[in-house]
Amino acid sequence: MSATPWNTRLDEATTERGVITVCDGFITSCSFEDLGKIPARCQPKHVMEPADVGPYALKLAERVGEGDTAPTLQRMSAFFSQAALRLEQLALARPDLGTAADLPLVAFPYR
Numbered sequence: 001m002s003a004t005p006w007n008t009r010l011d012e013a014t015t016e017r018g019v020i021t022v023c024d025g026f027i028t029s030c031s032f033e034d035l036g037k038i039p040a041r042c043q044p045k046h047v048m049e050p051a052d053v054g055p056y057a058l059k060l061a062e063r064v065g066e067g068d069t070a071p072t073l074q075r076m077s078a079f080f081s082q083a084a085l086r087l088e089q090l091a092l093a094r095p096d097l098g099t100a101a102d103l104p105l106v107a108f109p110y111r
Contacts, residue, residue: 060077
């Protein structure tokens with residue numbers, strides 16, 4: 001599950017829908033073995049929307065380093081963090097779309 005070509009695709013995406021299409025492709029490219037290694041609460045949604053990407057990236061980042069899931073979670077966390085950043089870049093380029101600051105805050109409990 002190499003993230004490098006997927007990161008290039010994220011950089012080339014020019015719309016929110018384009019970023020989500022790349023995210024869907026990334027998830028589809030993950031092996032069942034890799035996806036099976038990550039905790040159930042970190043399993044990706046089958047249908048992802050732009051507002052899902054940032055919270056999902058954070059959820060993955062919170063779990064990086066847990067047991068034998070570390071390499072898979074690290075790759076997924078890095079990819080979805082970049083996807084969230086790309087969505088923010090696109091929103092800033094188009095003020096009519098709003099930015100992440102316009103989204104409701106999501107509270108995550110401390111461990």
